[in-house]
Amino acid sequence: MSTGSGIMLALGGAALVVGVAYGVNTRSYRDAELQVMTDRLARVEATNAALRAEAAQTDALTARVAELEAALTDAQRQPEVSAAAVEAPPTPQIDAAQPGLGNAQAGADVFRKCQSCHSVGAGAEDRVGPHLNGIFGRRAGAHAGFRYSEDMAMMGADGLTWTLDTLDAYLENPKALVSRTRMNFAGLKAAQDRADVLAFLRQYSDRPQNIPEAAPTAMAPEVTLSDDILAIVGDPEYGAYLASECETCHQRSGADDGIPAITGWPEADFVVAMHAYKQKIRPHPVMQMMAGRLSDEEIAALAAYFRGLD
Amino acid sequence: MTLNRRTFLGTGAAATVALSAPRAIGASHGRPRVVVVGGGAGGATAARYIAKDSQGEIDVTLIEPSRSYYTCFFSNLYIGGFRDLSSIAHSYGTLASEYGINVVHDWAVGVDRDAKTVALAGGGSVPYDRLILSPGIDFVDGAVPGWDVTTQNRMPHAYKAGSQSELLKAQIEAMPEGGVFAMVAPPNPYRCPPGPYERVSMVAHVLKEKNPTAKILIVDPKEKFSKQGLFEEGWAKHYSGMIDRIGPDFGGDKVSVDADAMTVTIDGAVEKVDVCNVIPAMKAGLICERAGLTEGNWAPVIPATMQSRLDENIHILGDASAQGDMPKSGFSANSQAKVAAMAVRGALTGSRIFPAKFSNTCWSLIGTDDGVKVGAAYEATDEKIASVSSFVSQTGEDAALRKATYEESIGWYAGITADMFG
């Protein structure tokens, strides 16, 4: 996720400071963490310098707004419609606030478009295209025994893994993601069709209940960034509820064996650290996951709550 | 944990307290009543959060037969010699004394959903406005031919912690030189997806030191399991040549046992073994079925509130619930408990309700200082709790990271048990 320059600047400067203070409690992974952070900060700083040169803050902000709007339209893009069809009721949209989860039953119908080349389910076999059992979580071009295009194999080697997000992009416009894929398909333009067919296909891959590391079954709701994160006044009551999730690991008493204490931090440090996880500048995977789904208001609420605990 | 007088009053003499607690509630007229069945990862957390956050506005009763709750989490580490048994035991003293929860040491034997009362084994019943069931799991009858609860002391499951864990550990330590430890692994879904494989790692750790020519045989009905690549890498590294796994392609799904002969029969082939850890197929704790809240083996719930789909006055947490993508783990149960606690308070006292958030991380120990983890974040959809992102430790990680991961798990254990028991 890209961000406005102002945010990155604030994060860049303060995250390092917080990282050092924080490191006192995290002896073992402090060094690795600092190294990764230092590297990333260097890159972030380079980006910032470039950005400063290119445009004033306001420009960057305008760009960010445009970017967010574009992301929004992407998520809600309608199928191309002819003038005559404009009157027709809009196709259902995925509510941006709800995690995107298609309808598997409707997806079974959409899958008819794929069936001449792909099979899925019990006894599925490779045909013109590979069978699609276990596709979620698999590297692109990695299904043993199937001959892929060079491009597909290369994308796999570069790390493309099939998830809801990557499959969604691929199905929308196959050649845009993998330029010379052998999959001769124009793409599914309606976001709902893609969500539905993916929900259908998802049933034939590992289930997260049994294999928790299996690919997700829903798309995380988009979290947007406002530019004055640090100015948000946190709601400590909401923070207290959200904090219950933190307190599964971080003790409320401030004890710190193996997992660092997070009580009594200055709010600004807390906010900066959480955004650093959210943007994957700080490397810890559990914290990246936790912070990744918190909105700015939620982070502020948590900061306000934990500030009050000593 | 030491018991003081108030604690003792709170958790003492089951039968008398069982009967007097509900009466005491009647006296505190008008306060809404929440009854929680099961004082484990889900139930203890829910009881504590409701009592803590309602600040006396809600009367909370916790029904749990055991005075000591032995956490299943870290019970494998006990088997491996990394923890002692007392370090995984927790009492309900603080919940009673600090949080004012009526702790009733008894079994719930039935739920009258029309009258909204829970019947106790010791006699009497407890009325509720909202009921929370978090009874964990029971085993499916006949899941492994030759095994039932009457053979569990010869072929322990050790999948409810405490005396079963102790027994299994003693059996492992008494194995003859070069003997065979067999595990019959469970089919999906079951509590703690990496649990059987962490256990194998811990058994191997003990045998490597005490009985290095011994063998471990896993008979598994599943094609794949969680963190498989990580476990297999670790087994090759720490316990090379000791562990064999027979999957369904070689008959791992066609298994029976004979506790008298101490044999395991895999697709017709009889193996003589020295210890046999049978982990049968699981279902929701029996009380859910008795309350008529199950469909198949589990109790379906509405994701946003963990309310039973069959009775809006009852919330079902943890292993017993069918909620969607979350694995059955202590972390999940604890996470679900907080969402349910918020929903229950909102319904009974009008307190604010925020959007449900769920998460889970499961750490496993493969060998000394060799910890790995898997986790995911979840959101409530109408249909199910859906996973929206996940991560897992990578093969080939360096020793420092693995050690840090292990240390993190120790911190987590301290955190979650404080979150459950205060």
Ligand SMILES: Cc1cc2nc3c(=O)[nH]c(=O)nc-3n(C[C@H](O)[C@H](O)[C@H](O)COP(=O)(O)OP(=O)(O)OC[C@H]3O[C@@H](n4cnc5c(N)ncnc54)[C@H](O)[C@@H]3O)c2cc1C
């Ligand atoms: C070997 C092993 C290792 C594990 N490791 C981990 C781990 O590392 N991390 C993790 O997150 N999870 C782990 N788990 C899983 C975790 O223990 C469970 O998922 C969790 O305890 C589920 O919580 P629960 O509230 O549903 O049930 P439980 O914690 O089992 O609590 C249920 C309680 O209800 C009581 N009860 C049952 N029936 C009744 C009744 N009729 N009346 C009154 N009381 C009743 C029981 O006595 C029990 O105390 C592990 C499990 C095992 C077996």
